[in-house]
Amino acid sequence: MDPLANLPFAKGDVALLAPIAIPALFGLVALLLDLALDPRGSKTPLALVNALGCALAGFAAVVLWKGDTGTVGLGGAMVASGLSTGLALAILLGTTLMGFATAHHGTGAGPVRTTLAHGELYGLMLFGTSGMLALVVANDLVTFFVAIETLSISVYALTGADRRLARSAEGAMKYFVLGAFSSGFLLYGMSLLYGAGHTLRLDQLALSTLDPSLRPMATTGTVLLLVGLLFKVGAVPFHAWVPDAYEGAPGVVTGYMSVGVKVAAFGGALLVLEAVGRSGALSTAGIWGLWAVAAITIIAGNAGALTQRNPRRLLAYSGIAHTGYLLVGVVAMLRCFDEYHPAADSGDLLLASKDAVAGVGYYLLGYAAANAGAFAVLCHLERGGEEVERVSDLAGLARTSPGAAVAMTVSLVSLAGIPGTAGFLGKLWVFRAGVGTGDVGLVVLALLASAVSLYYYLYVVVVMFMHEPLPGSAAAVAAEPRRWASRLAMGAAATATVVLGVWPNITRLLGVDLLELMSDGAEALL
Amino acid sequence: MPALLVLLLGAVMVFAGAVTVTRRNPIHAVLAMLVSLSGAGLLMLALHSHFLAAMQILLYAGAIMVLFTFVIMLLSLKESEMGPEPASRKKWLAAAAAILLLYVLAYSLSAREPVQFQQPFLDAEVAAREASDGPLPRAQQVGFGSTEHFGRFLYTDYALPFELITVLVMAAVAAVIMLARRPDRHSLEATKLTGGGPA
Known part of the structure; x- marks a missing residue:
């Protein structure tokens, strides 16, 4: 008797795991390779291993995770669509770029001075990436939870990677304790959803018709689940950890988590919310609750960013603001499940909701490129383990290191959402969907907030281009030409940001049309 | 009969949980938590999940609590090192939030039918599987x-x-x-x- 006869899935389905397994394998390679490297040398071999793993995983995702209807694999444990492929590419882009950005960490004029253990750093980044990729294809609340924990454990530890600094330990501790607390909410929500829906599979939950007497239980479960997810994406009022963790963590880790965790958590949230929305577990009041969270997050994120003078803290609040903009898209997606919506059951509403899903996907892709670019510049300017701590340290960067200044400018302009960049297209797409579903007030608020955000993004640009370099600041010390890896990361991020904003169809030349991928994913999801 | 058992165990677990979060002495808190976790194990036994019950006792009540005890013993915190008692206003706020949460949970759970202790959710799973036309595992x-x-x-x-x-x-x-x-x-x-x- 064939021992595999009882498997609830085709044996070929195991190949669908490749994009998740490859980063984990390369993480092991990075851990071992570090032992053979000179601790005082540059870590470019590790960065290359990191990039190779990400490239192979991305290739596998593009080849295997296709399908405009969504490929249900492994007995229903996972479901892959164009959206998951697109988000996987965003995550892998972030990991690759941050890998290159930190390759020369600690090198400078003198001997290497760093307390970062690079083997473990790259290993944990790749293990976490594995969990992120599993999260964007999870079709089962168990897979969902294990994926979230895999990425969280990696990021908690990475936040405390700089053993020298008390603030690194403080950030890690805050993130860990609050994160464990949010995992409790997540699990409680899942158990209530299971009690109401009698299934852990998201596709079955979506199809199940909930008994009206069980609806309150399912709604409570959904709200608790949302609390856990909103914590991960840093939405107000669950954002308290974000500035401390972003400031405490080494620049490379901040870049990694600001991209990967956000993209993966939004990907997972879209999958879960589609299922609970369809089953009727999220009531109209629940959607309005999320509407309120989006509004508060946009306001608080932008207001907080206005006064920040530490570039990582600035980007932390900017990340909170972007979570708010993305939530506009999530609210717009949920509107098509709202039975009391004035345009309920009309084809237009469904179209707008699909638009919202595709928009959120594209927004995340652009956000990944721009944010990774900004952090790559900060990593590039690190000297002997000392990071850029003040925006004023960037004064005169345009003169001493024009490439870095331009890359930073492209990233910030994209984050502000100025036309010609990926950030603009993403915002346009998401906000248009928001208008389509009737959330005009929220979109107007988001637009006003974007205008405000120009102040703090362009302030950095003004400092870089118009101020004189401060003596002894990072910008004043001429950038070393040996740092080719972080230059590559900055250049690639800036190029991706511009290409995604001007001519997204050009990605077709690489065998993958990102715009189509997102639309297919939206089609498969809704 | 099982319902009575569950109520009894639930009462013990809630009491032990309350003791866990109110004791100043960490060892007392850990011992109360041990009671709470063992209660969860017995609850799983009442739900016919023998294997899970054994794992709950072995892993949580056994290994993890021993780990907790060791950490507390190795740290050997003194009263002065444990930080000040939280302000009483904060305590009242936390209590109010807890009561509100209790109300929401009680409301959302009260509407459902009593749990079927003999065959927990198995029928529904099997039915869903048959409906989805997938291969049936031998699990059932x-x-x-x-x-x-x-x-x-x-x-x-x-x-x-x-x-x-x-x-x-x-x-x-x-x-x-x-x-x-x-x-x-x-x-x-x-x-x-x-x-x-x-x-």
């Missing part, structure tokens, strides 16, 4: 909650999360090695070689 043929049942589910339906847990554990191991490493090892070496202090 063996006793619910048995080791075999559990193992079959773990290695078939939950193969993906099971494999993913290996990555999770590996990440945790790498994380511990990284965080437990002596800081400044490389810098110290570099300093010794050049004879200069860190700038």
Whole structure:
């Protein structure tokens, strides 16, 4: 008797795991390779291993995770669509770029001075990436939870990677304790959803018709689940950890988590919310609750960013603001499940909701490129383990290191959402969907907030281009030409940001049309 | 009869939970938590999940609580090191939030039918499986909650999360090695070689 006869899935389905397994394998390679490297040398071999793993995983995702209807694999444990492929590419882009950005960490004029253990750093980044990729294809609340924990454990530890600094330990501790607390909410929500829906599979939950007497239980479960997810994406009022963790963590880790965790958590949230929305577990009041969270997050994120003078803290609040903009898209997606919506059951509403899903996907892709670019510049300017701590340290960067200044400018302009960049297209797409579903007030608020955000993004640009370099600041010390890896990361991020904003169809030349991928994913999801 | 047992166990667990969060002495809190976790194990037994009940007792009540006790003993915190008592206003706020949460949970759970203790959710799962036209695992043929049942589910339906847990554990191991490493090892070496202090 064939021992595999009882498997609830085709044996070929195991190949669908490749994009998740490859980063984990390369993480092991990075851990071992570090032992053979000179601790005082540059870590470019590790960065290359990191990039190779990400490239192979991305290739596998593009080849295997296709399908405009969504490929249900492994007995229903996972479901892959164009959206998951697109988000996987965003995550892998972030990991690759941050890998290159930190390759020369600690090198400078003198001997290497760093307390970062690079083997473990790259290993944990790749293990976490594995969990992120599993999260964007999870079709089962168990897979969902294990994926979230895999990425969280990696990021908690990475936040405390700089053993020298008390603030690194403080950030890690805050993130860990609050994160464990949010995992409790997540699990409680899942158990209530299971009690109401009698299934852990998201596709079955979506199809199940909930008994009206069980609806309150399912709604409570959904709200608790949302609390856990909103914590991960840093939405107000669950954002308290974000500035401390972003400031405490080494620049490379901040870049990694600001991209990967956000993209993966939004990907997972879209999958879960589609299922609970369809089953009727999220009531109209629940959607309005999320509407309120989006509004508060946009306001608080932008207001907080206005006064920040530490570039990582600035980007932390900017990340909170972007979570708010993305939530506009999530609210717009949920509107098509709202039975009391004035345009309920009309084809237009469904179209707008699909638009919202595709928009959120594209927004995340652009956000990944721009944010990774900004952090790559900060990593590039690190000297002997000392990071850029003040925006004023960037004064005169345009003169001493024009490439870095331009890359930073492209990233910030994209984050502000100025036309010609990926950030603009993403915002346009998401906000248009928001208008389509009737959330005009929220979109107007988001637009006003974007205008405000120009102040703090362009302030950095003004400092870089118009101020004189401060003596002894990072910008004043001429950038070393040996740092080719972080230059590559900055250049690639800036190029991706511009290409995604001007001519997204050009990605077709690489065998993958990102715009189509997102639309297919939206089609498969809704 | 099972309902009475569940009520009794629930009362004990809630009481133990309350003791856990109100004791100042960490050892007392840990012992109360032990009672609470053992109660959860017995609850699983009442739900016919023998294997899970055994795991709950072995892992949570056994290994993890021993770990807690060891950590507390090794730290041997003194009263002065434990920080000030939280302000009473905060306590009242927390209590109000807890009561509100209790109300919401009680409301959302009260509407449902009583739990069927004999066949928890199995029928619904089997029906859903038949409806989805997928191959039926042998899990439903063996006793619910048995080791075999559990193992079959773990290695078939939950193969993906099971494999993913290996990555999770590996990440945790790498994380511990990284965080437990002596800081400044490389810098110290570099300093010794050049004879200069860190700038």
